[in-house]
Amino acid sequence: MSTPIELEHWLRNFLAQHDGTAGTIHLRENDGLKLATAINIPPHVQQIVAWVPKGKGMAGLALERKQPIHTCNLKEDRSGNVRPGAKAVDAQAAVAVPVTNAAGDVRAVVGIAFPNEREFTQTELDELIARASHMPAAPDAD
Secondary structure, eight states: OOOHHHHHHHHHHHHHHTTOSEEEEEEEETTEEEEEEEESOOHHHHHHTSEEETTSHHHHHHHHHTSOEEESOTTTOOSSOSOGGGGGSSOSOEEEEEEEOTTSOEEEEEEEEOSSOOOOOHHHHHHHHHHHTTOTTOOOOO
16 A cells, blocks of 8 residues: 555646646545545635545545536535535636546545636546546555
């Protein structure tokens, strides 16, 4: 399993490759997600998302549905997918990308936020999924 420093380095590169302004990596633990690293996420938000239950917020929904969950504007989203803590991040558009193992079980969720409001095409989402799948040594799901 990767160290927190290795995960942070990978996340910094992932953000740079996709022009992201902030991001997180949550690792699967039992029936939820544990925050492993975060970049440009306020400390109080990191505390709020330190543990994410399945089905709650963007990361929890990505875990539950095994598909990317996205919003074009974190601050104005009214879908119910974005939790109040995420609205405190200095970003607008965001995607929570599930990382699966060979059996299709979610082993991690990578979050990426962007500075501007935007819609995501299926091609963009597929690219984020493909790149996220190269996250180093993410553990297999329980």
